Amino acid sequence: FSWRSHGQWKAFRLPQGDMGWPVLGETLPFLKPHPSTSIGDFMEQRTSKYGTIFLSNLLGKPTVVSTDAELNRFILQNDSRLFEPGWSRSIVEVLGKHSILFQVGDAHKKMRSINLNFVNNAKLKTPFLRDAYRIAAFVMSSWKNKSVVLGKYEATKLTFNMMAKNILSMEPGTPATENLRKEYEAFAKGVVSLPLNLPRTAYSKALKARAYILKVVWQCMEERLCRKKDREEEDAKDDLLQWTLENSNYSEEQIGDLILGTFFGGYNTTSKAIALAIYFLGGCPKAVEHLREEHVRIIQGKRQGGNSELSWDDYKQMEFTQCVINETLRLGNIVPYIQRKASTHIKFKGYDIPQGCYVMAVLPAVHLDPSLFEFPEQFNPWRWQSDYGMKKTKNFMAFGGGARLCPGAELGRMEMAVFLHHLVINFNWELAEPDLPMAFPSLDFPKGLPIKVRLLSNAQLAM
Numbered sequence: 001f002s003w004r005s006h007g008q009w010k011a012f013r014l015p016q017g018d019m020g021w022p023v024l025g026e027t028l029p030f031l032k033p034h035p036s037t038s039i040g041d042f043m044e045q046r047t048s049k050y051g052t053i054f055l056s057n058l059l060g061k062p063t064v065v066s067t068d069a070e071l072n073r074f075i076l077q078n079d080s081r082l083f084e085p086g087w088s089r090s091i092v093e094v095l096g097k098h099s100i101l102f103q104v105g106d107a108h109k110k111m112r113s114i115n116l117n118f119v120n121n122a123k124l125k126t127p128f129l130r131d132a133y134r135i136a137a138f139v140m141s142s143w144k145n146k147s148v149v150l151g152k153y154e155a156t157k158l159t160f161n162m163m164a165k166n167i168l169s170m171e172p173g174t175p176a177t178e179n180l181r182k183e184y185e186a187f188a189k190g191v192v193s194l195p196l197n198l199p200r201t202a203y204s205k206a207l208k209a210r211a212y213i214l215k216v217v218w219q220c221m222e223e224r225l226c227r228k229k230d231r232e233e234e235d236a237k238d239d240l241l242q243w244t245l246e247n248s249n250y251s252e253e254q255i256g257d258l259i260l261g262t263f264f265g266g267y268n269t270t271s272k273a274i275a276l277a278i279y280f281l282g283g284c285p286k287a288v289e290h291l292r293e294e295h296v297r298i299i300q301g302k303r304q305g306g307n308s309e310l311s312w313d314d315y316k317q318m319e320f321t322q323c324v325i326n327e328t329l330r331l332g333n334i335v336p337y338i339q340r341k342a343s344t345h346i347k348f349k350g351y352d353i354p355q356g357c358y359v360m361a362v363l364p365a366v367h368l369d370p371s372l373f374e375f376p377e378q379f380n381p382w383r384w385q386s387d388y389g390m391k392k393t394k395n396f397m398a399f400g401g402g403a404r405l406c407p408g409a410e411l412g413r414m415e416m417a418v419f420l421h422h423l424v425i426n427f428n429w430e431l432a433e434p435d436l437p438m439a440f441p442s443l444d445f446p447k448g449l450p451i452k453v454r455l456l457s458n459a460q461l462a463m
């Protein structure tokens, strides 16, 4: 199948490109692992051959691929007006058709408002901040007697337990919560995969995990509904599931996909972000020193005030920490691309993007463009300090943009900051063996990010 021979689109000026093999297209070279701090051979070779806007056949769909900052921004900013979701089959089947990622128009707005309410300012400032502080302290207290820990799993312990507690009121560390976490690991591996429902493929394992997770959600739902019938109002839970049951007319299937997806979006990306920060900072002692100064200053300011837990005002003082977070997300590239479909005929930079055509905005290509970020391969948090920041801000796409801008961005940032707070005031660390953040294409540390940790002699140990 080739668009060029497709009669309907013959008259159009489509971008250059190669459609690869029948059915598979160019999916295999596209999925080839590469460090997430690079755009990988596939994108590099096609971009240098055809330019920053090119045609390919990926994950079962003929697609206009954009490694172009302006087109990426155009796609993000014109969501719902010119573009609609165009995610590949594995993502749709694993996340479920009611997931927010596939909703359009009013249905999208409605589900988005539930997500925005879940992470509203009042919640961020108290329960979320308090939980993050306590869970991160709890996670790191177990490091005192260890010399090596796996950064990737330690980060997940914070972000997963945060979601478990605030979405389903599941207590951190219990067997039920741990089982759910294991299922989510299989789930995460199959979200971006070849949709081959054969034994032992990542895709089929993810579908099994999806069925298990939905069973847990629906069991919780049933218990809540029984409790309501028995008028046991006094121990009504204060979590996303309860809020959705009381404030929406969603079906069981819709609630299942909403809970499953928010949980996934909430823990998976943020745990990777924390692991990336541990990794990049491990290679940049100057940044650790600067960060430590900032956090020690915040603690010293508090001593005069009493309460040792972090307040929202303390969080707002973490200016250099926010630079570290931006730089981690820029260089680490957690979300490699966003897929959409043109809902009308679009002309961009002289090319036609016909209605119904799939488009893929490759976000790392912008973050690693040397004309937008000087020496883009270097981890340099200080680049976010200077105030010619506008150019950088509009080319920062880690949280997407436009109508689908990540609603959990501030929560993700706060969890990262709190984790870094406990880390720098209590520990020194270094990689125990070489490991790299790889795009598979979804980001992972193949060895789990093993780090040697050493308690500081003047550790603050608020744990």
Ligand code: HEM
Residues within 6 Å of the ligand: 100, 101, 112, 115, 119, 261, 262, 265, 266, 267, 269, 270, 273, 329, 334, 335, 338, 397, 398, 399, 400, 401, 403, 404, 405, 406, 407, 408, 409, 411, 412, 413
């Ligand atoms: C560092 C952490 C995070 C990163 C890098 C990240 C990244 C993103 C990106 C790029 C999108 C846009 C997807 C698109 O345009 O189709 C998105 C959407 C979304 N994120 Fe996040 N995210 C993070 C944390 C979170 C957290 C903590 C939550 C939990 C509440 C969350 C929930 C969501 C939801 C529900 C959407 C869909 C929004 C919509 O379609 O309107 N994310 N995220």
